[in-house]
Amino acid sequence: MTTASHLSEFPELGFYTLPGHTENPADILSEVRQAEALGLGSAWISERFDVKEVAALAGAAGAVTNKLFIGSGATNINSRHPMLTATMATTLHRLTQGRFALGVARGVGIRYDLMGMEKMTNAHLAEFAGLMRQLWQGERVSHNGKLGHFPYLHMSKWMNEDIPLMFVGFGPKSLKFAGSLFDGVILHTFLSDDALKRAVAHVREGAEAAGRDPYSVKVWSVMATACDADEATYLKYIVARMATYLQAPHYGELLVNTNGWDLAVLERFRADEVVSAMPGGIDSVATIDQLKHIRTLLPESWLPAAVGSPKVCAQRFQDQFNAGADGVIIHASTPSEFAPVLDAYRVIRDTARFADRTNRPC
Structure with missing residues (x-):
């Protein structure tokens, strides 16, 4: 067939x-x-x-x-x-x-x-x-x-x-x-x-x-x-998604290296007390207040998307x-x-x- x-x-x-x-x-x-x-x-x-x-x-x-x-x-x-x-x-x-x-x-x-x-x-x-x-x-x-x-x-x-x-x-x-x-x-x-x-x-x-x-x-x-999108939607659709990728060992590094970004930023992101204490994937469990905080950890250039x-x-x-x-x-x-x-x-x-x-x- x-x-x-x-x-x-x-x-x-x-x-x-x-x-x-x-x-x-x-x-x-x-x-x-x-x-x-x-x-x-x-x-x-x-x-x-x-x-x-x-x-x-x-x-x-x-x-x-x-x-x-x-x-x-x-x-x-x-x-x-x-x-x-x-x-x-x-x-x-x-x-x-x-x-x-x-x-x-x-x-x-x-x-x-x-x-x-x-x-x-x-x-x-x-x-x-x-x-x-x-x-x-x-x-x-x-x-x-x-x-x-x-x-x-x-x-x-x-x-x-x-x-x-x-x-x-x-x-x-x-x-x-x-x-x-x-x-x-x-x-x-x-x-x-x-x-x-x-x-x-x-x-x-x-x-x-x-x-x-x-x-x-x-x-x-x-x-x-x-x-x-309003702020809450942006945080869930864009920030939470990217943050979840960055959580994963080796996976986050590959994404950062592919884009030519700074690995030190990734290390600081993972060491953050909110991120490190997350009891699961960020896109599944993070609250809006937590996502607002996580947003401050990510450079704007790390969120290439269609927004607006x-x-x-x-x-x-x-x-x-x-x-x-x-x-x-x-x-x-x-x-x-x-x-x-x-x-x-x-x-x-x-x-x-x-x-x-x-x-x-x-």
Whole structure:
């Protein structure tokens, strides 16, 4: 089964549904319906180990939409047996009539430690990508490598699935690797425009070194968006999100280094008595007063986002394309909140640039 062609007004725009922490996964139903009606091309689901299991959510999202591409953005490659992940992808692909993309990530090291799971490397990811593509083509596979020992894997001989395989990450080495192997790349929230340019260059370099067309690998920027937001909303959507990333050991360092920021600022942030005493992820547990304090710990330049009027936010989307991104995934806000931005974006959109695009993200 090949992927059907689905076209919306803005195939170059996607959004993260259920952004960050949620206790109400059913909200995805109204969010994806609204996003499709607004003309977005794709919806992405970032998996969390609470009430954000990606297969259940993707199935629900696919069942209530007709054109919107649904993607995992991301799931880990070793939290399921490879056969389960392959089956999840083919089931969702056919359930949605070709509107599913499998986005995977290496995962956060400290979580692997806590869960007693092996840390993933590029070698694991390369083996995983190869396995998925073989299984999706109905091949019989015997595998013994970094990913594990699998004497016999086979789905069905009639399989012929054209499922986009996306990589979610942002380190320079990871991006060059992703460009050599994956169909598309989803970057990280809060990359500066300069960091975005470098990230795109890394992906293109990796693709070219592997003998691939460097522009065949689509690179998606992720833009935290708070349109006409009051202070409390800004703190929750922008400050809390960034602070949560910075909390994570090694993860925060990678984000800071990718942007070329000062690690001493990160150290002071983590040493702060409010931050160090936080009993969980900041975006899940911090109060507004705590977020006001945390805001004072972060330089303005550490919060690159789309904030302000619809016109200002739309220009920030355009900035991402100017920096080399092939697509923009809207984060933090819900469709009803970012709808005014789309009206402003329509005015400045480069229609010729996206004339041949469909909702397929790569």
